[in-house]
Amino acid sequence: MNAPEPTFTPNRMTYREACKQALREALLSDPRVFLMGEDIGRYGGCYAVTKGLLEEFGEERIRDTPLSESAFVGAGVGAAMAGMRPIVEIMTVNFSLLALDQILNNAVTIPHMSGGQFAIPLVIRMATGGGRRVAAQHSRSLEGWYAHIPGLRVLTPATVEDARFMLKSALADPNPVIIFEHVMLYNMEGDFPSDMKEVDIARAKVHRAGRDVSLITYGGSLFKALQAADALSSEGIDAEVIDLRTLRPLDTKTIIDSVARTRRCVIIDEGWRSGSISAEVGMRIAEEAFFELDAPLRRVCSREAPIPYAAHLEDACLPQAATIVAVARELVRPS
Amino acid sequence: MNAPEPTFTPNRMTYREACKQALREALLSDPRVFLMGEDIGRYGGCYAVTKGLLEEFGEERIRDTPLSESAFVGAGVGAAMAGMRPIVEIMTVNFSLLALDQILNNAVTIPHMSGGQFAIPLVIRMATGGGRRVAAQHSRSLEGWYAHIPGLRVLTPATVEDARFMLKSALADPNPVIIFEHVMLYNMEGDFPSDMKEVDIARAKVHRAGRDVSLITYGGSLFKALQAADALSSEGIDAEVIDLRTLRPLDTKTIIDSVARTRRCVIIDEGWRSGSISAEVGMRIAEEAFFELDAPLRRVCSREAPIPYAAHLEDACLPQAATIVAVARELVRPS
Amino acid sequence: MTKKVYLDHAHLLHLLKAMIRIRHFEAKCVELYQAQKILGFLHLYDGEEAVSVGVMEALTPEDAIIATYREHGQALARGVDPKCLMAEMMGKLNGCCRGRGGSMHFFDRKRRFYGGNAIVGGGLPLALGVALADKMQRRSAVTACFFGEGAVDEGEFHETLNLAKLWRLPILFVCENNLYSMGMAVERAEADIDFVHKASGYRVAGEKVDGMDVVAVESAARNAIDRIRSENDPYFLECRTYRFRAHSMFDAQLYRSKEEVEAWRKKGPILRFQTWLEANRLIKPEEIAAMEKEIDFEIAEAVAYAEAGGLEPISELERFVTMDEVPA
Amino acid sequence: MTKKVYLDHAHLLHLLKAMIRIRHFEAKCVELYQAQKILGFLHLYDGEEAVSVGVMEALTPEDAIIATYREHGQALARGVDPKCLMAEMMGKLNGCCRGRGGSMHFFDRKRRFYGGNAIVGGGLPLALGVALADKMQRRSAVTACFFGEGAVDEGEFHETLNLAKLWRLPILFVCENNLYSMGMAVERAEADIDFVHKASGYRVAGEKVDGMDVVAVESAARNAIDRIRSENDPYFLECRTYRFRAHSMFDAQLYRSKEEVEAWRKKGPILRFQTWLEANRLIKPEEIAAMEKEIDFEIAEAVAYAEAGGLEPISELERFVTMDEVPA
Numbered sequence A, B: 001m002n003a004p005e006p007t008f009t010p011n012r013m014t015y016r017e018a019c020k021q022a023l024r025e026a027l028l029s030d031p032r033v034f035l036m037g038e039d040i041g042r043y044g045g046c047y048a049v050t051k052g053l054l055e056e057f058g059e060e061r062i063r064d065t066p067l068s069e070s071a072f073v074g075a076g077v078g079a080a081m082a083g084m085r086p087i088v089e090i091m092t093v094n095f096s097l098l099a100l101d102q103i104l105n106n107a108v109t110i111p112h113m114s115g116g117q118f119a120i121p122l123v124i125r126m127a128t129g130g131g132r133r134v135a136a137q138h139s140r141s142l143e144g145w146y147a148h149i150p151g152l153r154v155l156t157p158a159t160v161e162d163a164r165f166m167l168k169s170a171l172a173d174p175n176p177v178i179i180f181e182h183v184m185l186y187n188m189e190g191d192f193p194s195d196m197k198e199v200d201i202a203r204a205k206v207h208r209a210g211r212d213v214s215l216i217t218y219g220g221s222l223f224k225a226l227q228a229a230d231a232l233s234s235e236g237i238d239a240e241v242i243d244l245r246t247l248r249p250l251d252t253k254t255i256i257d258s259v260a261r262t263r264r265c266v267i268i269d270e271g272w273r274s275g276s277i278s279a280e281v282g283m284r285i286a287e288e289a290f291f292e293l294d295a296p297l298r299r300v301c302s303r304e305a306p307i308p309y310a311a312h313l314e315d316a317c318l319p320q321a322a323t324i325v326a327v328a329r330e331l332v333r334p335s
Numbered sequence C, D: 001m002t003k004k005v006y007l008d009h010a011h012l013l014h015l016l017k018a019m020i021r022i023r024h025f026e027a028k029c030v031e032l033y034q035a036q037k038i039l040g041f042l043h044l045y046d047g048e049e050a051v052s053v054g055v056m057e058a059l060t061p062e063d064a065i066i067a068t069y070r071e072h073g074q075a076l077a078r079g080v081d082p083k084c085l086m087a088e089m090m091g092k093l094n095g096c097c098r099g100r101g102g103s104m105h106f107f108d109r110k111r112r113f114y115g116g117n118a119i120v121g122g123g124l125p126l127a128l129g130v131a132l133a134d135k136m137q138r139r140s141a142v143t144a145c146f147f148g149e150g151a152v153d154e155g156e157f158h159e160t161l162n163l164a165k166l167w168r169l170p171i172l173f174v175c176e177n178n179l180y181s182m183g184m185a186v187e188r189a190e191a192d193i194d195f196v197h198k199a200s201g202y203r204v205a206g207e208k209v210d211g212m213d214v215v216a217v218e219s220a221a222r223n224a225i226d227r228i229r230s231e232n233d234p235y236f237l238e239c240r241t242y243r244f245r246a247h248s249m250f251d252a253q254l255y256r257s258k259e260e261v262e263a264w265r266k267k268g269p270i271l272r273f274q275t276w277l278e279a280n281r282l283i284k285p286e287e288i289a290a291m292e293k294e295i296d297f298e299i300a301e302a303v304a305y306a307e308a309g310g311l312e313p314i315s316e317l318e319r320f321v322t323m324d325e326v327p328a
């Protein structure tokens, strides 16, 4: 008998390339889509994501902006109100503080406050996270802050597949959407079915099923969690790994279902511990699945400090697979 | 036998007056202290807190600023680095977004990143909260965001006593401190012992002891929780009410001790539910007092929407005593 | 070449009426505020009517407006229905924003009225986007962006003017310079109070106009709009004006003298225009009386409409937190 | 009246040496970066040496400095010990910030060096505060605030210049205009590239100086500082310069031609000054050789010091997240 015909040819590319293809697709399929941001054009994008797009689509649709985060994000809000589908790039989440007023006071407020007269179909992409030895002001993970804002959708593509297709879902949403791309992922390669056209952003994804403990995470920490799960499995502990994918609205059901099966949970989050999105995930479990739990909830987060430059200190600040293993092991087999 | 001599004469004043007296005391006792902010001088303060201080202390120490939140908060950071003790007023937390970069990227980062060469003894006061019918852009409660930031101390005086004395502790702290004054409290009267000189900001306060359920809250919601506790007591439910007072660092011990006694907990927070400081309080309990709990954790937060102008809608958005009562009752006597 | 405003009788009456409408509408608002039917903040435009009325005359229905929290005048002059505005201020479902926005947040999609904004300077970046969208969609519309002189101090002003010029966006920047931002006198807040010079730091052309003279404002606005369309460039208009009342309803006005206010009142835009019309026999006393009667009737209707309005059901509180679709 | 720089032989040698020190120090940094001993971002000052060297000459030890993330030059010219800088870049405990800041975040309290800042424009408001503190404490110090021309686009520039003038703060604004902010050419980012004119929009006086001419920069800075002290006012200095290398270590330089860079290299501040000194027989070849030898020795020492440095113990990671006291 022959081997079964493969139903698809795998598509292999870097996360960076996936982001770029998603942008190209958006620009090609909707004339209302345009890009704005610092150095996305001539420079080719600070992470080279937009390289080549200026040449292909021209200055009208690939708009280099001056260093004016508040103004050009606000311009995105206004353009979305007036019929366009802007995709704004803020180089990194660290600089997004300068634009936060426009995001919170305008983008997410106007639809509701105007009584539904205006929608703001705006997509904002930003890089996030640490690990690049660029010190405190360039290494923050503030996804949790954004996930606090009603009216916003917050996406954290961790896989090449999600980087390739989440943008499409974001553009289909009539509301402001933030896409966080973790800086350590751009060079990562991955594949997806070549006949794949879209992803479902409503659901968290169980990347690995397991019986003993749920490791719940998102973004750049996903791979640390998967690594930890491998290590745990060699110790006979069967960990389930969940990628939240969308931080707002949270897919509480997938979380609760997993914890109901495993009865133990570790949440891994590159944000600072206190007041993080991991607290929210934990609290949801404590509210809705309290009687399912056999052990206290646990978190592995970044140390509560500005992230230092020195490599050994930065590594010690960020969540690492070894810590996840230790915390999960202690939960399953208390010493 | 005579009635015992009173050991103190009670001091009675409004919360507004208490804030002002605290500022006066600070200005009188340390020449390095000065005030900066919009309309704190000639106008007398948008909530009349600083009225009269310009006349008393002059333009050098009571500095009216232009509408430039980023610049004058940053100026506060710089002045603190160079030997002053600035007290900066941002009219309300809503406008603080414009200054967030200076707070996060400079004020709390420089001491650590410079290897301890510089401290930033800066106090920032801002009004917060809803209830004044001033719609979404003026009614936010973002205390939880600030409580996420390592290096910051976050104070939420809810009583006249705390309004009067927390500033002194804030100024004694060599680190940046944010003081949130809830807008609905300024007209509230209260008293404190006339020989009182300071308060301890390290501890949360048990305002009312109780056996059946812990109501944990802070700021403007304290009085709603106390009201709820009264109502509950008439139903025979004995609620303990805790005022967190300091949102960062959290006094976890007082929280855990209370929950260990009552075994049930409702957290009341005017912030939006998802990703709020109430999630952190809950998660701490789930991590550290899991085996003490007899029931799931519960929260009463603001509805996840921009706060509307219309009174009935605003009231429906914000936590109310009736909701607290209902949630607490259901916890203690599940239907 | 300066464009003359065509001052036929109907137009003169129209200008006067538009200003009186705002004045009377706001007088009624104050009453309703005292009766606690309007709550929260209430920022009156009293004294500044000529600015909005003059500027709006120069706009077509295709043009867009970005307003401030002091936008009663801006909205009325734009032709937004006073009924919906009054209902909005009374927090009713039949208000222009279902009662969610109140006095500071009027929106009217049909009239391209992109909202009152209560963050000082917060509307400026929005103007960039609306104008850019129009430009990219090959519409010839102009965006009129209103802001107080206090907003000039915010970084958003700087970033916005630079981008507007760089991208050659059709924006009319309307600076309502009423000399105070709350209690802060403009010369205490700005190192340079020559705003037209400041705008030149972005190569944005501009001029200063007497904002107490409705005809001068209209004329300047018409010229500005022509220039924006022909030169394909933004333009900056500083309208010198004065607010006769308190900043909002909570303001002891410690920062200015009664005499100063009185002196300005004598230069008031309605008083001045009406006196001029009368002196030149361009209007008859009975025309004014009839006009005021009409306006007061309109306002009474607005109040009745608002009073009759229902409240948004609490069950709909979360509606539009996220939109299900982009309104067509 | 323009103040002449006193150009004695020792001073000329000192200026040249200060520039060569920066150039060689950075050349070593590139090597160490390639060897992965320096990590993260590395923004070279190559080509811009005359700016820092010239400006710092005009400052006294009492004056304060606010730097950028391109601050190797700013720190070395200020006299911060190269050893501590090199160790900082190698992430060592004996670095000026214990290895926590790296290339973009040099701090030196003793030299009133208030830090490199990696948020574009983020240092400008700090300058206000430092200058205000000095003024309120009756110190006669000046604060020199460095920033790239890209920072001019941020709202912080606008707010800061306004406040500096309003409060008459002794700040020397040093705009390092190297014509690009990353890949953004200045004329694509700024509607008006006449920065001195822009500064006049805040009534801040200023001038443009050839940032490739160290003597011109020193002279302009001395005049500026004198003026700041005598007029009790801020001053704006635009230094026209050019960065010879990539923005940081990851930059394909798609936005400019090799020819453009080559043409600027010929105008390089070291080349130009040294050629002039040689042509005028103000320096002997052997003096230059000796100087370079000394510098290279200094740098070798710095590297050795850095290599010998230990790592901060991980147990101290949270130290200084909050301070126990304000350092004296």
Ligand SMILES: Cc1ncc(C[n+]2csc(CCOP(=O)(O)OP(=O)(O)O)c2C)c(N)n1
Binding pocket: B038, B067, B091, B095, B098, C070, C118, C119, C120, C121, C147, C148, C149, C150, C151, C152, C176, C178, C180, C181, C182, C247
């Ligand atoms: C960013 C911000 N800071 C502060 C305030 C508080 N505030 C409201 S109105 C106002 C004065 C604004 O003055 P101006 O722009 O001149 O407008 P005017 O009220 O004179 O029409 C202030 C300080 C605000 N709404 N937004």
Ligand SMILES: Cc1ncc(C[n+]2csc(CCOP(=O)(O)OP(=O)(O)O)c2C)c(N)n1
Binding pocket: A038, A067, A091, A095, A098, D070, D118, D119, D120, D121, D147, D148, D149, D150, D151, D152, D176, D178, D180, D181, D182, D247
């Ligand atoms: C607020 C902010 N936005 C964006 C960046 C990313 N960035 C770093 S340097 C730079 C260019 C700055 O140019 P300029 O101010 O001219 O200084 P130069 O690098 O030319 O010395 C950019 C865009 C940043 N660090 N901060």
Ligand SMILES: [Mg+2]
Binding pocket: C148, C149, C150, C176, C177, C178, C179, C180, C181, C182
């Ligand atoms: Mg004003």
Ligand SMILES: [Mg+2]
Binding pocket: D148, D149, D150, D176, D177, D178, D179, D180, D181, D182
């Ligand atoms: Mg530059």
